[in-house]
Amino acid sequence: MKLTTITHVSVDGVMQGLGGSDEDRRGGFERGGWALPLFENEAAMFLEQVFQRADAFLFGRRTYEIFAGSWGAIAEMSAQCIGAALNEKPKYVASTTLTDAQWADTTVLSGDVAAAIGELKARPAGELQVHGSGALIRWLLDNQLVDEITLLTYPVVIGQGTRLFPEAGPDIALDLVDSRAFPQGITSQVYRPTGRPQYAT
């Protein structure tokens, strides 16, 4: 399976607290809920299709628990197509602390997570999707395990909060494979990592 990441970010690269004001207040973050007012039908359809084409999902512990408590637990969310995709397909969660996963069809990956993900990636065809899960994505990028990065960029500068890409991280060349804009100004860019960048001298 190819490993793909899908991340909602602001123009300044922030991924924290997109859904609601109380979703994630870590670090004194006060500007949660920035994504929903900009999310219209076309962007929603695009995102639904992404979830529907997944063959399995891979999460960090924190996003897994948020999703299990919402998409997995609230009837009207489970019935939506994103909820249906999440409930139907196998879920993997990378965690050294989670032992008793509440959500059906969940496998906890602990110990040698790189090897476990390597085994999943070695399976022929299919798509293993990572949503949210900032810490996990940074670790996957550090370990060159990401095959495709989808960035949904919202037309807003947040001015605080956790960014997808760290201050100090690997340098990565990317191929742009898709770029589009939605009616309220969200844009989607799909990139594939291709090794280290070339620097002009």
Added chain:
Amino acid sequence: MKLTNTTQVSVDGVMQGNGPSEDDRRSGFKRDGLALPLFDDEATTFVDQVYERADAFLFGRRTYEMFADTWGAIAEMRAHPIGVALQEKRKYVVSNTLTDPRWANTIVLSGDVAAAIGKLKAKPGGELQVHGSAVLTRWLLENELVDEINLLIVPVVVGRGTRLFPDAGPDIALDLVESRAFPKGITIQVYRPAGRPQYATD
């Protein structure tokens, strides 16, 4: 004149060292020159046309000096469409230390810079362009003086260096007015600031 900002950033938002830079290297930044290999003809033409449509330029001191030493001083760069636009049009530079600008047709703005820029913006028609100038751009955004932001996003993660948007800054709603992709993967997004963002309540 409307005040527009044009910045080249990486996918992780870094604006430092898009071109090869001795200055950046001296300060320990080793990942300079990332944008050049990714500039194809279409992206180059787009940037040339941005410079050509300018009516005047506004710079921070550091970018001004870098541009004066390159676009203003090296014969083959002066002859380039960007060089020609920069020579011909008026240049404003915000600085409290610069007194004797070497580049012709330059006016130094010091003291009440916000008022000086306000006067330029009040002139009817035209476009006052900011290129590079990270410190100035952040100050302009904080003071709500920016009318349009052209972000050229270069398909690379740099993993180091100064970002256009600070860790702690104002929150700004934006209207997307243009979006396109160039053959080698640079994308351009044109945004207009539109006040404060709307936040969903739980």
